[in-house]
Amino acid sequence: MFSSPTQRANRRKFLVFSGTFLVLAAIGLFYSYSRPAIYLAGARVHINPGAVQVEAAVSTGGTQGANVPRSLLNELQVLTSRPLVKAVLEKMPDTQRDTASRLGADPVAALQAGLQAKVAEGTDVVEVTSRGPDAVLAATLVNELVVAYTGQLHDAYAKTLGSSLAQISDEVAQLTQKVQTQRRQMEDFRLRHNIVSFEREENEVLGRIKGQTEALNKAQEKLAIAEGKLRAMTESATAGRPIAAPVRANATLENLEQRASQAREELNEMGRGFTPAYLAMDPRARAVKYRLAELERQIVNQRQINGQVAQSDQSSALADARDEVNAARDTIARMTQQASGNRGELQQFASRFNEFRTMRDELAPLESLLRDAIQRNARQEAGEASRRPSVRVVEPAFAPREPWQPQYARDAAIVLGGAFLLALLAMWVVELFNRVDAPPTWVVSQPSPYPSPYLGNPSYGLGYDPGQANVAALAHRMPLAVEYDGRATMLPPVIHPRELLQEELAGILTNASPTVLLFAHLLLRGVSPEEAVALRGSDVNTAARTLHVASIHEGNDLRTAARDIPLDSTLHEVIVNTLKITPAGDAQPLLGDANAKPVALNDLTTELLYAAHDAGVDQPAEVTPDALRHTCAAFLARQGIRMADLARAVGQMSTTQAAIYSAMAPAGKRLGLEQVERLMLAVRQAA
Known part of the structure; x- marks a missing residue:
């Protein structure tokens, strides 16, 4: 038994693997199932903590109240606080208190440590949870905690509301009394000192003095004008110049000068048409000359008479100017005397008026405070319902049937899996030091x-x-x-897809429909049929000039890994012509129908066969999507590309596929993906 080396090695592997696995599995399972069970009970509660009225200054003066919500996070701290947990524990039945007493020397701290309250994002719903070794105790604690918190919240609001209303009412009463007292003092002061209003012009004393001052200013201006006029007329008379006085118009002189001008114009017209000798003999010209001479004599006489009249008028004007100056001086002297007599009365009234305005300025802040207090009182009474807190149980807590932690089944599976892997590792380490020779090649x-x-x-x-x-x-x-x-x-023969010639590829690309043409271009760049159907417009990155191919999974296994392939100009043009739009950022499938839905792979395979048949390809049934992708991989392999770089270009390969493409490679140095030509001649000429 176990005579051959292979049998002895297998026996050793079995013993090492089974022994390691059983020991590790036993230790792990014992630790996993020896841990005590912890139960989790939770309730969802909608909490409205209410609001408080806050006063803020406004630009128009005074203050304005606004309802500011209370912080829900602060309420969560109250909900899980020690005093509230202690009060709930004292109200529990005796059986529950006995269960809690077994949690430790301080059961309140133990219960509080298992409590947690968090707010659901974007809502006012609070999830209250309790963890502990007893399922009934955890559920009871959560439900009773919500009830106790609700009563405490309403009691605190009632106390706050009563004290706030009493405080505002007292403030309104005190401010009202102060404002009334100040108003009575102002009214008595106004009547005692004959103050009509706060406007200075409406008071009799100030109005009279103001009128006298304005009249005195006007009289002084008039005196200055009269003295200037008299001075100018005196200087002109002394220098022998005409006095700038208004001279009465002489209609006779103006008529004579006009007639003389007409006679001169008439003689000038005759002089342009006749000689002087003729004019001396012409009776009409001689009559005009005689009339002109007579008119000039009358003009001289009339000017002498006008000069005498003007001299008499200027003497009268000089006398009038002196009289005007004397009258203005008398008026100013009289008004100045009256103003000096009213100066004392003005000073006394101005002092009383300023005192009255000071009393008004002192009253304005008191009135503003009174208005604000009345408004706050009204808002406090009207907004009581909107500020009242409320607690509504959305979902109460129930006693859980299964423990929350630990998850025995999951942990047991992890223990068994870990024991299995460690057993394999131990077996490999043992065989590493017991290896005799290498297996045949x-x-x-x-x-x-x-x-x-x-x-x-x-x-x-x-x-x-x-x-x-x-x-x-x-x-x-x-x-x-x-x-x-x-x-x-x-x-036995290894079956792999057909490899197409360049002439066949050119014919297929020429006879393909737009969707199949894009499908063929993707296959000829190493994209698998399943990857091509899953492509979307958002996978096209025109800025980086790349096409992102997502990974494909079958169950828990990774079938193809994600990768980026270069987006050459030919492929980009085919994509744009197929979609009729720029594909960047679009969720539309690249291989889609008129309704922007992905085309089935069977339909694409059938249409590819149509294109191969129309192109006259031999055995068109062998022209499949895998054949086009195999053609691309074979083209890269025959250039001597490294197998790792080939996998980067066309995706993951099986062992059989790697062996086939490795056999296609020529002898010599292996090239990187950047050193080989990625596009075949037929693909480059298809643009």
């Missing part, structure tokens, strides 16, 4: 009827001759040769 190859220019040994790998028609399409039907310890044997 398997070499998988596939003979090719055509020598490959990319491979050093034409007898291994997938042969490919670009000049041979559709050799790649036939290669996947050949069986694989397997060599084990120098002995060659044949395995």
Whole structure:
């Protein structure tokens, strides 16, 4: 029994694995199920803590009240406070108090430590929870705590409201008495000193004195004007110049000067038409000359008469100016005497008036305070209902049937899983130090009827001759040769998709519909059919020039990993032409129908077959989405790309796929993804 090395190794592995697993599982399960159960009971309560009236100064003077809500967070501190928990514990039945006494030396602190109250975001609903070893005690504590808090909240509001109303009423009474007393004093002072109003012009004394002052100012202005006029007239008379006095108009002189001007104009007209000799003999011209001479003589006489009249008028004007100056001086002297007599009366009245205004200024703040107090009192009485707090139980607490912590089933599964992994690790460590020799090597190859220019040994790998028609399409039907310890044997053929030629790809892209054309371009860039159907417009990043391919899961397993592929100009143009809009930020599927719904993969596969048939491809049924993606992967593999970079370009591969593409690689240095050509010639020429 267990004679061979393999059997002995398997026995050792079984013993190490089972022993480690059983020991760790037993220890973990014992610890998990030995922990005491903790129950969680919770209730949801809608709490309106009420509001308080706050006064604030306004720009128009005085204050204005506003209802400011009380802080709900402060109320949560009261809800879970020690005095309230202590009061609830004292009102519980004896059985509950006995259960609480077993929590420790200070049961109130133990109960308070398990309490928690938090507000649901965006609402006034508070979730009150209690944790403890007894389910009934936890539920009873939460429900009784809400009841006790409700009564305490209403009692506190009633006390606050009564004291606030009494305080405001006392303030209104005191301010009213002060305002009435001040008003009576102002009225007695006004009547005693004959003050009509607060406007200075409306009082008799001030109005009379103001009128006398204005009249005196006007008289002084008039005297200054008269003295200036007299001085100017005297200086003109002394210098022999005409006195600037109003001269009466002489209508006769003006008429004579006008007629003389007409006669001169008439002689000038005759002089332009006739010679002087002719004019000397012409009776009409001689009559005009005679009339002009007569008019000039009359003008001289009239001017002499006008000068004598003007001289007489200027003497009279000078005498009038002297009389005007004397009259103005007499008026000013009389008004000045009257003003000096009223100066004492003015000073006395001004003192009383200023005192009266001071009393008014002292009364204004008292009246403002009285108005504010009356308004606060009215608002306090009217807004009592809106400020009243309220507590409404949305969902009461019930005794839980299952413990909140620990979760025995989940923890047991974690313990078993951890024990399993640690047992595997222990088995691997033991085998690491007990390994004797390496297992034999398997070499998988596939003979090719055509020598490959990319491979050093034409007898291994997938042969490919670009000049041979559709050799790649036939290669996947050949069986694989397997060599084990120098002995060659044949395995069943490995079936993989067909690899298309460049001419076939060009024909398919030419005859494809817009949606299938985009589908084919995505496949020829390494995107799987499932990944292409899941793409959305938001996956296209035109700024970074990338197309984000999301990961695909099947159950709990990751089928394909997320990656970004370059967004070349050809692919971007096909995307824009397919969607008819700019795809950036759009939730519309890239492969969608007229209703912006994703096209089924079966429909896309069928339309791809249509395009292959219309392009005249041999065996169009073999032109599947996997064939296009395989063609892209084979194109990259034959350039000598590293397998890790190939997986970055086309996604995850199985072991069989990796072996196939590895066999396609030529001998020599492996290249990175940035060093190879990513687009085939047919794809680049499809733009």
